[in-house]
Amino acid sequence: MAKKPEKNVGAPPWMVTFADLMALLLTMFVLLLSFSTMDVDRYKKIAGAMSESFGLSALTRLSGMIEVEGFFTGKHIKQVAPKAAISIDLPDVIGETPMENEALEALPDEMSEDQMADEAIQENLRRVLASELEGKQISIEESGDQTIITFTDEIAFPAGSERLAETFLPTMDKLISVLAEAEGQIIVAGHTDDRPISTARFRSNWDLSTARAVSVVHQILKSGKIAPERVTAQGYADSRPLVANDSPENRALNRRVEISIRKR
Structure with a gap:
């Protein structure tokens, strides 16, 4: 009996063609890559x-x-x-930054220096005005960044007048000696009670309160110890009372002049 011819074992014919095609494609990509230039800076960006x-x-x-x-x-x-x-x-x-650190460290020192200066002013005022404070003719208080000296019109002005009383001038001299040593702005404010006034000299309490503040400013500048640019005069009439204007005693408290020392 004749033997059947054996079949060839191996890859199918199409596989050879496919492998050749893949090799050609790989070669083409390698050539393209080798011909291109790499922009390093561009890729970094x-x-x-x-x-x-x-x-x-x-x-x-x-x-x-x-x-x-x-x-x-x-x-x-x-x-x-x-x-x-x-x-x-x-x-x-x-x-x-180091500069900010130094500023922050210096801030408490500056604040303490300001506080010490304010305390020194008040101490001087209480010392030179001891008799007036004892007689409750003058009061001294601290309000925020300012020291306020208050005196009533009964000790400073004749009734209905803006002229400083002769008996009050020695007290003004004491005040001026302390104001000259203090730093900051000096604001003089005049106040009245709510009773209307109308005379040939003053049309209203606004005129009277402002005129009294100006008289105090003139006395301060007359000493020559304080620069004019440091001083301001203001008049408030009865617009800022300390207490209600419901009794003679309260009205007397509202008729006053305030001298404020503002450091900042």
């Missing part, structure tokens, strides 16, 4: 833009800070950005 868009640069900037109750501190933590990022220790407060 593209890579940087991509990193920033994914938030990596923000992580880099914040990598040296820890947020505690809304404030960033300078505690150092490990970098969470790529290897190219650099870990930096930041100051205790964002934006804090």
Whole structure:
């Protein structure tokens, strides 16, 4: 009996053609790549833009800070950005510089110096006006950034007049000696009660209160110890009473002149 011819075992014919095609395509891509030029700077810019868009640069900037109750501190933590990022220790407060540190450290000293100056002014006033304070003719108080000296019209002016009483001039001299040593603006404000006034000299309490403030300013400047640009005169009539104008005693308290020393 004749034997059947054996079949050839191997890849199908189309496989050879496919392999040749793949080899040719690979060769073509290699040649194209070898002919092209690489723009390194351009690729760096593209890579940087991509990193920033994914938030990596923000992580880099914040990598040296820890947020505690809304404030960033300078505690150092490990970098969470790529290897190219650099870990930096930041100051205790964002934006804090040595110059700002010095300013902050000097602030309490400046405040204490201002407070000491205010206390010195008040101490001098209480010393030179001891008798007037004891007789409750004058009062001294601190209000915010100013020291206020208040005296009633009964000791400073004749009734219905803006002229300083001769008996009050020695007290004014004492006041002026302290004002000359103090720093800041000097504001003289006149006040009246609510009883209307209308005379040939004063049309209303506005005229009277302003005229009395001006008389005090003139006496201050007459001494020659205080520069005119430091002094201001104001008149408020009955618009700013200390107490209700419901009795003779209260009206007497509201008829007054206030000298304020403003340091700031």
